Amino acid sequence: MDLHLLVDRDRKVASLEDALRAAIAGGRLTAGTRLPPSRTLAVDLGLARNSVAEVYARLVGEGRLEARVGAGTWVADRPAPGPATTAPVHRSARFDLDLRGGLPDGSAFPRTAWARATARALSEASATALGYAPPEGAPRARAALAEYLARARGVVGSSEDVVVTHGFGELLGLVGRAVAARGGRRIAVEAYGHASHRELLAACGLEPVPLPVDDDGAVVDALAGASVDAVLLTPAHQFPTGVPLAPARRAEVVRWAERTGGLVIEDDYDGVFRFDHRAIGALQAQAPAHVVYGGTASKALSPALGLGWGVVPAAWRDDVLAQRRRSGAATAAITQLALAALIEAGDFDRTVRTLRLRYRARRERFEDLMAEALPGSRVVGLAAGIHCLLELPDGIAEADVTTAAAARGLRVDGLSAYAAAPEYASARPPAMVVGFGAPPAHRYEESLGVVIEAIRVAGGNPTG
Ligand SMILES: Cc1ncc(COP(=O)(O)O)c(C=O)c1O
Numbered sequence: 001m002d003l004h005l006l007v008d009r010d011r012k013v014a015s016l017e018d019a020l021r022a023a024i025a026g027g028r029l030t031a032g033t034r035l036p037p038s039r040t041l042a043v044d045l046g047l048a049r050n051s052v053a054e055v056y057a058r059l060v061g062e063g064r065l066e067a068r069v070g071a072g073t074w075v076a077d078r079p080a081p082g083p084a085t086t087a088p089v090h091r092s093a094r095f096d097l098d099l100r101g102g103l104p105d106g107s108a109f110p111r112t113a114w115a116r117a118t119a120r121a122l123s124e125a126s127a128t129a130l131g132y133a134p135p136e137g138a139p140r141a142r143a144a145l146a147e148y149l150a151r152a153r154g155v156v157g158s159s160e161d162v163v164v165t166h167g168f169g170e171l172l173g174l175v176g177r178a179v180a181a182r183g184g185r186r187i188a189v190e191a192y193g194h195a196s197h198r199e200l201l202a203a204c205g206l207e208p209v210p211l212p213v214d215d216d217g218a219v220v221d222a223l224a225g226a227s228v229d230a231v232l233l234t235p236a237h238q239f240p241t242g243v244p245l246a247p248a249r250r251a252e253v254v255r256w257a258e259r260t261g262g263l264v265i266e267d268d269y270d271g272v273f274r275f276d277h278r279a280i281g282a283l284q285a286q287a288p289a290h291v292v293y294g295g296t297a298s299k300a301l302s303p304a305l306g307l308g309w310g311v312v313p314a315a316w317r318d319d320v321l322a323q324r325r326r327s328g329a330a331t332a333a334i335t336q337l338a339l340a341a342l343i344e345a346g347d348f349d350r351t352v353r354t355l356r357l358r359y360r361a362r363r364e365r366f367e368d369l370m371a372e373a374l375p376g377s378r379v380v381g382l383a384a385g386i387h388c389l390l391e392l393p394d395g396i397a398e399a400d401v402t403t404a405a406a407a408r409g410l411r412v413d414g415l416s417a418y419a420a421a422p423e424y425a426s427a428r429p430p431a432m433v434v435g436f437g438a439p440p441a442h443r444y445e446e447s448l449g450v451v452i453e454a455i456r457v458a459g460g461n462p463t464g
Pocket residue numbers: 101102103166167168169170194234239267269295296297298303307308
């Protein structure tokens with residue numbers, strides 16, 4: 001913990017205090033920066049330890065530093081109000097709570113099991129396995145994923161068909177570029193979804209063509225007249241409206257793909273989180289030659305791993321891998337091996353089971369609380385995944401709720417934030433997309449309380 005401070009030899013203590021104040025005010029020492037223990041700094045500066053401790057204590061008193069026994073001393077989150085500094089202060093809105101759709105609870109990450117899996121993977125890995133993994137992924141990870149996906153999601157394929165990627169996002173980009181490289185120009189997307197996925201496809205050279213979404217999922221009958229080369233779908237749990245693709249529509253997509261040779265990209269981002277014992281298997285199983293199945297570790301484990309996977313039809317595999325070679329990207333081999341070890345030990349299944357129970361309880365609590373506190377609101381979508389749609393009581397606008405929530409430090413988006421075009425945004429009743437996964441358990445109730453308050457304020461009735 002080195003700290004560079006210019007301290008005047010003749011007035012060391014006062015000078016240390018000034019130098020720390022200036023470094024904090026000027027932004028050189030930013031919020032959260034740890035300071036050296038007073039004993040260390042005292043030795044470095046040739047001061048008595050008590051003198052340094054007193055300087056720290058004075059700055060804590062001013063709100064410039066924070067300290068806790070056993071945790072040390074660090075620069076405070078909020079600089080104390082004081083004389084204006086010459087340095088510009090850049091501040092964005094502070095969001096303390098996050099209920100955006102699709103974020104998992106970071107505190108639920110199975111740290112011990114992951115550490116164990118990493119240790120086991122490292123102790124078992126050959127020197128070759130610690131070199132560059134082949135573009136399709138480490139053999140051990142592909143085998144573990146093929147076994148898991150066949151067992152848990154009904155996916156049809158062997159380890160030969162599996163490609164390990166940097167999240168679903170990378171898979172989508174690889175497949176999008178492979179479609180464009182074969183002369184494809186247009187890809188159907190659900191009218192509600194992540195703007196980042198639409199942008200990614202556009203960057204591949206494909207024009208995203210929205211398909212309306214209703215209570216049976218994407219209106220895939222429209223594919224026939226849409227002149228598209230491929231379609232991106234979330235069949236198990238439409239993101240973000242939360243409905244599954246109806247069986248007749250699943251059959252229709254398969255017929256379209258078989259008839260036209262069009263490619264289906266199945267985004268199975270949260271298929272393992274179904275709470276009602278009626279898991280819908282992967283659409284891929286109905287047409288393995290026409291569907292690229294995509295999954296991610298971002299929900300069940302963490303986006304911080306940067307892990308996703310695809311099961312790619314044989315006819316597309318070389319093209320997808322050619323895109324990967326060209327991209328220069330690779331998934332860290334050690335991370336892949338740790339995932340394989342986690343799956344092999346049964347810890348991935350255990351984590352999913354634990355999370356399923358936790359998220360189910362959160363979803364139920366959410367439904368109960370909204371019914372009680374917000375008459376006229378409606379929770380829609382399957383009891384699955386880590387988000388749902390909350391239709392707002394009459395007369396309340398999504399943007400007003402987002403603004404009122406932001407003023408209270410909570411991030412939450414309206415459904416229209418996910419619409420591919422404004423006409424889709426106005427096609428459905430105003431609703432908030434509530435991701436109930438992200439807040440740590442001890443802040444869940446508080447987060448829901450803020451949502452309720454924000455909706456009441458947006459409706460001009462703050463006291464309910
Ligand atoms: C609809 C949807 N698809 C896919 C993903 C996963 O993406 P990635 O694996 O790139 O993190 C997410 C994650 O937020 C998602 O919401």
